[in-house]
Amino acid sequence: MFFPKELLDNIVYYKVITILTGAGISAESGISTFRDKGGLWDKYRPEDLACQSAFDADPLLVWSWYQYRRDTIARARPNPGHLALVKWEALARDFTLITQNVDGLHRAAGCRRIVELHGNIRINRCQVCGQESNMEETPFDGQVPICSCGGMFRPGVVWFGAMLPENALRVAFQAAEHCDLFITVGTSAVVYPAAALPEVALSRGIPVIEINPEMTPFSKSATHYIQGPAGTVLPELVAVYEKAHGLSSPTDPNS
Ligand SMILES: [Zn+2]
Structure with missing residues (x-):
């Protein structure tokens, strides 16, 4: 070198x-940038899923995508x-x-x-009270994980358009x-x-x-x-x- x-x-x-x-x-x-062709999610652009408006419109869809990303990341070392x-x-x-x-x-x-x-994709953050938990404590199991305050957890990452x-x-x-x-x-x-x-x-x-x-x-x-x-x-x-x-x-x- x-x-x-x-x-x-x-x-x-x-x-x-x-x-x-x-x-x-x-x-x-x-770990790819999730812009690869031929994948399960290639009809979506990341910026159309990783944003607050997508989560507000369809939290289950956004969570399903993040679960797919988490599964990929879980195999990476x-x-x-x-x-x-x-x-x-x-x-x-x-x-x-x-x-x-x-x-x-x-x-x-x-x-x-x-x-x-x-942020960190392995963290969940309540979008009402800001409480954080790790993805093992409050996993996505086909249902949007819910905080003890009743608010929806979202992945603890910074979305497009956010500060x-x-x-x-x-x-x-x-x-x-x-x-x-x-x-x-x-x-x-x-x-x-x-x-x-x-x-x-x-x-x-x-x-x-x-x-x-x-x-x-x-x-x-x-x-x-x-x-x-x-x-x-x-x-x-x-x-x-x-x-x-x-x-x-x-x-x-x-x-
Ligand atoms: Zn909360």
């Missing part, structure tokens, strides 16, 4: 790391890219993982400080404002407000690295573009980081 010399020379100085992930890292675990980020979190002094993915794979891998900008959660956005921007290395992984970072996060880091003169199999509109703005899948690039990059920080001996008596 080729890493830019400037990155290798400076990696020892990077202690506050912020990562922004998108659909690309989940795709390596077999974190890949070496997810696992490398767990290791990086343990190595770095400060580490924030911001994700646009709703599949919960970063959580399943073991990452602790996660900002889920678009991103205020608290998650605040933490994400704080992380972009305080990190000394910012990395985008598997995202084209063109949709706002998430697209503003690497811009914040760049405006501070902080290096922004993009890791993607293909170049994106953002690649030219990034300080370094590293071509390749997350599952290949991240384990190698974390190994370089670990070595530079002298952290490679787990039996170090001084640690």
Whole structure:
């Protein structure tokens, strides 16, 4: 794997790391963007189901679609890219993982400080009182799950046309404002407000690295573009980081 010399020379100085992930890292675990042809649901566009008006019109239809998505996600496992980020979190002094993915794979891998900008598909949220429960506690079993307050549960994701959660956005921007290395992984970072996060880091003169199999509109703005899948690039990059920080001996008596 080729890493830019400037990155290798400076990696020892990077202690506050912020990562922004998108659909690309989940795709390596077999999770599609649900725009594939030939599927059970291909006559629907995701934006026509993942919205409040669709839920208001036909909550059972929207729930059935999310159950199909949950079934797909339940079979997916974190890949070496997810696992490398767990290791990086343990190595770095400060580490924030911001994700646009709703599949919960970063959580399943073991990452602790996660900002889920678009929510989490494994969570149910009451649309009346806001109470949250996990999908095992209040499963969709062909009937819309109902909260103890009597309100309908809906999947705990951010729908098209809705605002991103205020608290998650605040933490994400704080992380972009305080990190000394910012990395985008598997995202084209063109949709706002998430697209503003690497811009914040760049405006501070902080290096922004993009890791993607293909170049994106953002690649030219990034300080370094590293071509390749997350599952290949991240384990190698974390190994370089670990070595530079002298952290490679787990039996170090001084640690
Ligand atoms: Zn409720």
